[in-house]
Amino acid sequence: xxxxxxxxxxxxxxxxxxxxxxxxxxxxxxxxxxxxxxxxxxxxxxxxxxxxxxxxxxxxxxxxxxxxxxxxxxxxxxxxxxxxxxxxxxxxxxxxxxxxxxxxxxxxxxxxxxxxxxxxxxxxxxxxxxxxxxxxxxxxxxxxxxxxxxxxxxxxxxxxxxxxxxxxxxxxxxxxxxxxxxxxxxxxxxxxxxxxxxxxxxxxxxxxxxxxxxxxxxxxxxxxxxxxxxxxxxxxxxxxxxxxxxxxxxxxxxxxxxxxxxxxxxxxxxxxxxxxxxxxxxxxxxxxxxxxxxxxxxxxxxxxxxxxxxxxxxxxxxxxxxxxxxxxxxxxxxxxxxxxxxxxxxxxxxxxxxxxxxxxxxxxxxxxxxxxxxxxxxxxxxxxxxxxxxxxxxxxxxxxxxxxxxxxxxxxxxxxxxxxxxxxxxxxxxxxxxxxxxxxxxxxxxxxxxxxxxxxxxxxxxxxxxxxxxxxxxxxxxxxxxxxxxxxxxxxxxxxxxxxxxxxxxxxxxxxxxxxxxxxxxxxxxxxxxxxxxxxxxxxxxxxxxxxxxxxxxxxxxxxxxxxxxxxxxxxxxxxxxxxxxxxxxxxxxxxxxxxxxxxxxxxxxxxxxxxxxxxxxxxxxxxxxxxxxxxxxxxxxxxxxxxxxxxxxxxxxxxxxxxxxxxxxxxxxxxxxxxxxxxxxxxxxxxxxxxxxxxxxxxxxxxxxxxxxxxxxxxxxxxxxxxxxxxxxxxxxxxxxxxxxxxxxxxxxxxxxxxxxxxxxxxxxxxxxxxxxxxxxxxxxxxxxxxxxxxxxxxxxx
Numbered sequence: 001x002x003x004x005x006x007x008x009x010x011x012x013x014x015x016x017x018x019x020x021x022x023x024x025x026x027x028x029x030x031x032x033x034x035x036x037x038x039x040x041x042x043x044x045x046x047x048x049x050x051x052x053x054x055x056x057x058x059x060x061x062x063x064x065x066x067x068x069x070x071x072x073x074x075x076x077x078x079x080x081x082x083x084x085x086x087x088x089x090x091x092x093x094x095x096x097x098x099x100x101x102x103x104x105x106x107x108x109x110x111x112x113x114x115x116x117x118x119x120x121x122x123x124x125x126x127x128x129x130x131x132x133x134x135x136x137x138x139x140x141x142x143x144x145x146x147x148x149x150x151x152x153x154x155x156x157x158x159x160x161x162x163x164x165x166x167x168x169x170x171x172x173x174x175x176x177x178x179x180x181x182x183x184x185x186x187x188x189x190x191x192x193x194x195x196x197x198x199x200x201x202x203x204x205x206x207x208x209x210x211x212x213x214x215x216x217x218x219x220x221x222x223x224x225x226x227x228x229x230x231x232x233x234x235x236x237x238x239x240x241x242x243x244x245x246x247x248x249x250x251x252x253x254x255x256x257x258x259x260x261x262x263x264x265x266x267x268x269x270x271x272x273x274x275x276x277x278x279x280x281x282x283x284x285x286x287x288x289x290x291x292x293x294x295x296x297x298x299x300x301x302x303x304x305x306x307x308x309x310x311x312x313x314x315x316x317x318x319x320x321x322x323x324x325x326x327x328x329x330x331x332x333x334x335x336x337x338x339x340x341x342x343x344x345x346x347x348x349x350x351x352x353x354x355x356x357x358x359x360x361x362x363x364x365x366x367x368x369x370x371x372x373x374x375x376x377x378x379x380x381x382x383x384x385x386x387x388x389x390x391x392x393x394x395x396x397x398x399x400x401x402x403x404x405x406x407x408x409x410x411x412x413x414x415x416x417x418x419x420x421x422x423x424x425x426x427x428x429x430x431x432x433x434x435x436x437x438x439x440x441x442x443x444x445x446x447x448x449x450x451x452x453x454x455x456x457x458x459x460x461x462x463x464x465x466x467x468x469x470x471x472x473x474x475x476x477x478x479x480x481x482x483x484x485x486x487x488x489x490x491x492x493x494x495x496x497x498x499x500x501x502x503x504x505x506x507x508x509x510x511x512x513x514x515x516x517x518x519x520x521x522x523x524x525x526x527x528x529x530x531x532x533x534x535x536x537x538x539x540x541x542x543x544x545x546x547x548x549x550x551x552x553x554x555x556x557x558x559x560x561x562x563x564x565x566x567x568x569x570x571x572x573x574x575x576x577x578x579x580x581x582x583x584x585x586x587x588x589x590x591x592x593x594x595x596x597x598x599x600x601x602x603x604x605x606x607x608x609x610x611x612x613x614x615x616x617x618x619x620x621x622x623x624x625x626x627x628x629x630x631x632x633x634x635x636x637x638x639x640x641x642x643x644x645x646x647x648x649x650x651x652x653x654x655x656x657x658x659x660x661x662x663x664x665x666x667x668x669x670x671x672x673x674x675x676x677x678x679x680x681x682x683x684x685x686x687x688x689x690x691x692x693x694x695x696x697x698x699x700x701x702x703x704x705x706x707x708x709x710x711x712x713x714x715x716x717x718x719x720x721x722x723x724x725x726x727x728x729x730x731x732x733x734x735x736x737x738x739x740x741x742x743x744x745x746x747x748x749x750x751x752x753x754x755x756x757x758x759x760x761x762x763x764x765x766x767x768x769x770x771x772x773x774x775x776x777x778x779x780x781x782x783x784x785x786x787x788x789x790x791x792x793x794x795x796x797x798x799x
Contacts, residue, residue, distance in 0.1 A: 179220070731799070
C-alpha cells in the first residue's frame, strides 16, 4: 500500500551515542587539583570534553581547543622526549575530537579540516614516536579516516567517501581492529543505501553483523539490525513492480524481524532513541499492510517514549503519523458515519499537535505535512473555513520553500550571465584598445622628431635668459637675506623660550593622561573579570540544578518498576521549572498498595528539597514501620515535617498580646490512598487534595481532602480516613492544583475542578496510553502561549 508510505514520516536513527553521567563539577575540581599540564590536558580531552560533547557541543569545542592550545604552549617549554610525545598525542586527539563534534553539529566542512590534520600529524609522528604510542596512533588514523568518510557522505561526495572508507579498512586490518572494520562496513552499506543500491548495501550490513556478533558489540549490532530492516523495507516498496504481493509481504516480514531483534538489544542496553524510531518503522509497515490497530499501537508507543525524553522533532513526527493513519482509517468504505467522524476528529486533534510541535522547532516540512492533513480532514467534516485556512497555510509554506530555492537559482544564473557578459565586453574593449594603440604609435613616431627639435631650440633660449636673470637676482637677494636673517634670528630665539615652556606643560599633561589611562584599564579588567566569574557561577548553578533533576527523577517510580506496583496506570508529570515541588510515590506492603500525589510549598529548587524530604519520610513510615492506615500515614508525616523543619507556634507574650501563629508554614498538600489488593477496599485521606473515582457506569465520586496542610497549622486535628468499596474496571485519579489553577482558554480563566472532573469522566474508559496523550494535549491546548504557573501532576490507576 504505497499511499500510506507517502503520507507517513520515516524516522531512522543509524547511530546512538552513549556515555557516563559524570558530575561536571567534580571533573573541574579534579582538573583544578592536577599539578602537571600534561594531566590537565588529558582531563580536558578525555573527561570534560567528552561530557560536554554529549550535553553541550559548543562547550566541548571550547574544551578541545583549550586542550590543543595548552599542549602547544607546553611543548615550547619542555625538551623531555617522553613529555613531548605525550603532548603531541594530546594535540592529535584534540584535533580528532574537534572533527567528530563538528560532524555531530552538522559542520562537515570544518570536520574534514580537523580530521585531515589529525591524520597527517599522526602519520608524521608515527615515524619518530616510541613503541608504546604506536598502536594508539594507528587506531586514531583508522578511526579518523572512517569519520572523514562520513563527512564526505554528508557533503554528497560519495566517490571520496568510498575511497576514504577503503583506506580506513586497510589501516584497521593492519592492527586487526574488528570493531573499526565492522563500523566502516556498515557505513559503506549506508552509502550504497543512499545511492539506491539496496542489495549491495545488504551485503555490507551482513558482513558487519557477523563481525559485531563475534566481538559482542551489542549497541553496534542493534544499529546494524535497524539498517537491515530499512533495506528490506526499501525492497518492499516494489518501485519496479517486480515483486508479487507475497514477495512484498515477505520483505516486510524480514524488516519486522530485524526491527524486533534491534528492539530486544536496545532494551537491554538502554538505547531509548533506537526503540522510538523502531516503533515508528514498525507502525509504518503494519499501516502499509492495512493492519491499522497495530500501526496505531506502535505509533503511540513511539509518541510516549519521545514525550518521556522530550524529543520534540520525534513528538511532531509521531503526531503526524497518527494524523495520517487516522485519515486513512476514516476513508475506509466499511465505516459508519459515526465511526468516520470519530476518526476524522482524531485526525484533526493529532494534526493540530503535529503543527504545534513543528512550529516550536521551526520545521517547515513538518508544518507542510500537518497543513496538508488538516485541510483534508476539515473539508471532510464540512468545516470549510478551517480547511481554507490550512490550505492557504499549505500554499504559503510551500511558496516559502520554493521561493528560497528559486531565489538562489536565479541569483546563481544572473551571476553567471553577468560574468560571461563582462568577459565578452572586456575582450571587445581589449581589441579596440590594441587597434587605437597601433594608430597612435604611428602618429607619435611621425611628429616626435619635429617636437624634439623645437624643444631643443626653446630650451636653449630659456636657459640663457634664466642664467642672466639668476645672476642679477642673486645679487639683490643676498643683500636682503642678510637683513632678514638678522631679524629672524631674534624671532627664533624668542620662540625657542616659549616653545620650551610649552614642552614642559605638554609633558606634565601627558603624564597625567597616562595615569588616568592606566586607572581606566585596571577598572575595565576588574569589571571584565567580575562578569566572567558571574557567568561561570551562573552556569555552575544551572548545571547543579539540572543534575538535581536527575536525582529527583531517580527516586520517583517510573517504567517497569511503576508498572509492577501500580498495574494499568498513567503518570502525567510536568514541572514548571527544571526541578519540581510536586512528587508522586507508591509501594506495596503485603496485601496493601499505597500511593500518593503531593504538592510541596513553592516550586523549583525549594519545592524539590521539600519533595525529597516527603519521599524520605514516606519510605520510613510505610516501608519501614508498615503503617497502612491512610489517615495515620498523614498524621505521622505531619509530625515528621513539623519536627524536621522545627516549626512551632508562639504562645502568649508577657504583656498579654495575642497568640502569634506559626512562623514557618512550609509543608505540603497531599492525597494518600491505601488499596486492599484482595478485597478492593480503598482508604483515602487528604490534606487539601481530593480524590476522583470514575465507576464503570461513568458515575463520578469526588471526595475532598481535609482543609489543613501537612505542616504546622492554627487548628490541627487528626486527618479523616474515608473508606470505599471498589470494583474491577473502576478508575482512580489524583492530581495537584497546578492543573486546575492554570490560566488559559479563550477568556484566560482557571481550568477549575469542574472541567477536571468532566475530563476524567470522558477519558476513563480509554486505554491508559491514550489517557496520558489526552491529558497532555488538554493541558497544552488550554495553556496555549501563556506561561505555566505551577508544577502539574496527574496520576490515573485502573482497578
